Amino acid sequence: MTTAPKDPGAYGAMARTWLQQNLTGNLRTDRVHETPATLDELKAFEAAMHRAGLAGITWPKAYGGHGLTLREHLEANREIGLAPAPNAVNSIGKELAGPIIQAVGTEEQKLEYLPKILTMENVWCQGFSEPGAGSDLAALRTRADRTSDGWVVNGQKIWTSGASKSQRCLLLARTGVKEDRHKGLVLFAVPMDTPGIDTREIRSIEGHRHFCEVFFNDVVVDEANMLGAPDEGWSAATRVLSIERASNRMYRSWRFESELDHLITACRSDARTYAILQGYARDLAEVRIEIELLKGHVETLVEALLAGEEIGPSGSLPKLYWSEAHQKFARIAAEIVARFPTDAGQPLLDAKARMEAIYLASRAETIYAGTTEIQLDIIAKRILNLKKAA
Amino acid sequence: MFDDLDPKDFEETAREVMEACAATDDLAARASTLAEAGLLGVIAPEAVGGLGLPARFAVPILEAAGAGLLAFPLIEAMLLSEALAHAHPEMASALVSGETIATIAWLGTEADGIVAGAPRGEGAEHLLVFRADGSAVLTETAGLSAQLSDQLDTDFASATLRLAGPLTGLELSPDAVATLKDNAQILRAAFIAGSTASCLKQACDLAQDRVQFGRLLSSYQALRHRLARDLLALETMRMGVTRALSNPGEAAPMARRAAWLGAARMGPACAESAIQVFGGMGFTWEVPLHRHLRQMRTLAIQGQAAASVSALAETLISGSSNQWYEEVPDVV
Numbered sequence: 135m136t137t138a139p140k141d142p143g144a145y146g147a148m149a150r151t152w153l154q155q156n157l158t159g160n161l162r163t164d165r166v167h168e169t170p171a172t173l174d175e176l177k178a179f180e181a182a183m184h185r186a187g188l189a190g191i192t193w194p195k196a197y198g199g200h201g202l203t204l205r206e207h208l209e210a211n212r213e214i215g216l217a218p219a220p221n222a223v224n225s226i227g228k229e230l231a232g233p234i235i236q237a238v239g240t241e242e243q244k245l246e247y248l249p250k251i252l253t254m255e256n257v258w259c260q261g262f263s264e265p266g267a268g269s270d271l272a273a274l275r276t277r278a279d280r281t282s283d284g285w286v287v288n289g290q291k292i293w294t295s296g297a298s299k300s301q302r303c304l305l306l307a308r309t310g311v312k313e314d315r316h317k318g319l320v321l322f323a324v325p326m327d328t329p330g331i332d333t334r335e336i337r338s339i340e341g342h343r344h345f346c347e348v349f350f351n352d353v354v355v356d357e358a359n360m361l362g363a364p365d366e367g368w369s370a371a372t373r374v375l376s377i378e379r380a381s382n383r384m385y386r387s388w389r390f391e392s393e394l395d396h397l398i399t400a401c402r403s404d405a406r407t408y409a410i411l412q413g414y415a416r417d418l419a420e421v422r423i424e425i426e427l428l429k430g431h432v433e434t435l436v437e438a439l440l441a442g443e444e445i446g447p448s449g450s451l452p453k454l455y456w457s458e459a460h461q462k463f464a465r466i467a468a469e470i471v472a473r474f475p476t477d478a479g480q481p482l483l484d485a486k487a488r489m490e491a492i493y494l495a496s497r498a499e500t501i502y503a504g505t506t507e508i509q510l511d512i513i514a515k516r517i518l519n520l521k522k523a524a
Numbered sequence: 525m526f527d528d529l530d531p532k533d534f535e536e537t538a539r540e541v542m543e544a545c546a547a548t549d550d551l552a553a554r555a556s557t558l559a560e561a562g563l564l565g566v567i568a569p570e571a572v573g574g575l576g577l578p579a580r581f582a583v584p585i586l587e588a589a590g591a592g593l594l595a596f597p598l599i600e601a602m603l604l605s606e607a608l609a610h611a612h613p614e615m616a617s618a619l620v621s622g623e624t625i626a627t628i629a630w631l632g633t634e635a636d637g638i639v640a641g642a643p644r645g646e647g648a649e650h651l652l653v654f655r656a657d658g659s660a661v662l663t664e665t666a667g668l669s670a671q672l673s674d675q676l677d678t679d680f681a682s683a684t685l686r687l688a689g690p691l692t693g694l695e696l697s698p699d700a701v702a703t704l705k706d707n708a709q710i711l712r713a714a715f716i717a718g719s720t721a722s723c724l725k726q727a728c729d730l731a732q733d734r735v736q737f738g739r740l741l742s743s744y745q746a747l748r749h750r751l752a753r754d755l756l757a758l759e760t761m762r763m764g765v766t767r768a769l770s771n772p773g774e775a776a777p778m779a780r781r782a783a784w785l786g787a788a789r790m791g792p793a794c795a796e797s798a799i800q801v802f803g804g805m806g807f808t809w810e811v812p813l814h815r816h817l818r819q820m821r822t823l824a825i826q827g828q829a830a831a832s833v834s835a836l837a838e839t840l841i842s843g844s845s846n847q848w849y850e851e852v853p854d855v856v
């Protein structure tokens with residue numbers, strides 16, 4: 135395990151060297167012509183990242199983490215971003231469930247759940263959204279009733295990313311009636327192999343089968359799997375969510391920069407595509423400025439968190455900014471690669487496939503983790519404090 | 525260092541000083557008001573009467589100046605007193621103390637025989653003129669004929685000056701000029717952030733006061749979302765400035781450029797947005813939103829933002845230094 139090096143940049147340099155040696159072959163997202171990495175290969179890579187000190191950086195050592203600060207986390211994430219590395223399979227585990235468990239879990243729960251997230255033994259999914267409760271999450275209806283055998287859960291979740299490949303679900307359910315809204319909500323860590331759970335994959339616009347419908351039919355959940363007391367779990371979760379919204383996938387701006395670097399480099403491999411690129415140079419410069427300003431959001435946030443400041447609603451600012459900046463890049467990139475000549479060489483075909491995938495995937499970015507409209511509502515109401523009535 | 529001081533400490537003073545400056549028409553009076561409060565020399569070395577503070581201390585002062593539509597070459601005073609401090613300390617002292625006023629002709633060079641974009645060029649005693657070789661000369665304005673550079677520029681009243689042959693005066697080396705121009709990016713961005721904050725505040729106040737269809741304007745989601753986007757723009761600018769000043773190592777040149785170009789693009793857009801929120805009132809001379817729009821556009825022009833984006837575009841497509849894509853052949 136790695137310990138904190140003293141001089142700034144050293145942690146990043148360590149991460150860079152590790153990635154150079156270990157991010158190879160079909161793990162690279164810029165080598166689309168290779169056989170795609172399997173789920174097991176991706177999980178093995180992610181577990182290795184953790185062992186090398188590139189994940190679980192800020193988690194306490196007692197729970198399998200590296201016990202360092204957000205500063206090292208940021209340094210490592212800059213390098214992860216600049217590399218054509220795959221997105222984490224277990225980001226829900228690492229960036230949502232893990233922090234919530236650290237905030238509200240019992241000591242037993244922390245010891246039980248946290249290390250397995252980092253070793254990739256347990257991949258987590260997030261069971262919050264329902265067919266009737268998307269933006270209006272407080273309208274959720276999945277019920278949890280306390281019985282002598284433990285909790286019994288009934289209901290349906292939807293858009294649950296990676297549910298069919300997960301071992302645990304961070305489930306949000308209701309103990310009271312729907313009219314209670316935010317009251318009487320309870321959080322569970324549900325094993326996905328519990329009888330009564332039925333998972334059906336939904337095909338997304340990319341053609342993948344990643345997000346799912348999850349049905350709960352008299353699913354018995356042990357008391358020990360409840361996270362926080364009823365109600366308390368949810369309020370703590372929303373606090374964690376606001377931090378996570380702002381700080382998850384911290385590598386993003388550097389990843390966007392890396393995607394742009396890839397596009398430019400590929401276009402320079404052929405005089406014809408370079409001519410196309412020239413026509414978009416100014417648009418790409420605008421995008422490059424936005425990517426750099428996004429780093430300002432991220433780095434300022436890290437400083438604020440390190441100084442112990444509350445994040446609260448201001449997490450909506452980076453979410454809104456990155457999602458729209460990335461969509462803008464993706465739209466331009468898709469337009470450029472669509473004009474590549476039919477006899478384009480391998481570097482161009484790789485870039486084309488990657489940019490097309492990014493284009494489609496980016497459409498979800500203004501929908502999940504709170505839609506654009508919801509972020510704007512939060513900013514207007516909770517940051518600008520705009521009145522609705524005199 | 526400077527642990528006992530916080531840039532925020534300057535906010536209140538700066539706001540009051542800007543109000544006092546707005547109450548007088550006299551440029552020299554503004555200079556002494558600014559100087560007395562220590563605002564002209566905040567980043568100038570102590571040896572020339574400055575406070576010798578890091579650049580982040582200039583940010584709240586510039587924000588207040590932007591919000592208060594300060595009709596004074598403040599950015600120029602800060603830049604010149606810093607640039608001249610070592611080679612020409614007497615002049616730097618005179619600028620810090622407000623005894624003399626200098627400005628910078630941001631557009632054109634000596635060789636053109638005519639230079640432009642000099643804020644308050646008609647009232648300043650000294651004028652920095654750039655030379656084609658990258659150096660610059662600080663000349664006296666006496667005897668030069670001045671006229672307004674741009675109809676759209678009311679408060680800065682930037683001047684176009686016709687030069688009478690080769691200039692003499694204090695010289696700045698090409699290195700000093702490059703540093704001055706680099707620093708100007710951040711000072712302008714902070715100024716624009718202040719101007720933007722004022723536009724947003726005015727728009728929010730109006731929306732929470734005016735009723736249409738029996739409801740406050742601020743109850744309508746279309747306007748709430750517009751204002752939320754403007755706040756995002758403002759905070760993005762501010763964080764860009766903070767990051768550029770936080771010593772981000774090798775990322776520094778790009779961080780500065782992005783802070784400046786981002787502000788130059790987002791600032792005027794927020795003023796336009798505020799005008800829209802005000803409706804017909806927004807189109808009147810009396811409501812100062814157009815002055816903010818003019819002020820921010822003027823800064824964008826003086827910092828040559830549009831050309832700078834083009835230059836960035838050129839550099840960007842000239843190749844990437846990302847080592848992950850090294851193996852891709854480069855044929856152009």
Ligand SMILES: Cc1cc2nc3c(=O)[nH]c(=O)nc-3n(C[C@H](O)[C@H](O)[C@H](O)COP(=O)(O)OP(=O)(O)OC[C@H]3O[C@@H](n4cnc5c(N)ncnc54)[C@H](O)[C@@H]3O)c2cc1C
Pocket residue numbers: 259260261262263265267268269270292293294295296345498501502503504505506507508
């Ligand atoms: C790829 C992907 C992965 C996801 N993964 C997960 C997951 O793992 N777990 C999970 O729990 N959820 C997940 N989600 C669900 C996601 O959180 C929801 O899709 C999102 O919250 C929006 O809810 P909805 O789809 O019901 O849309 P709706 O809430 O019905 O919104 C539809 C449209 O109406 C707008 N709208 C809604 N309310 C308002 C309002 N008050 N004012 C103005 N406009 C409004 C929205 O902005 C949107 O444009 C995922 C979604 C996607 C796309």
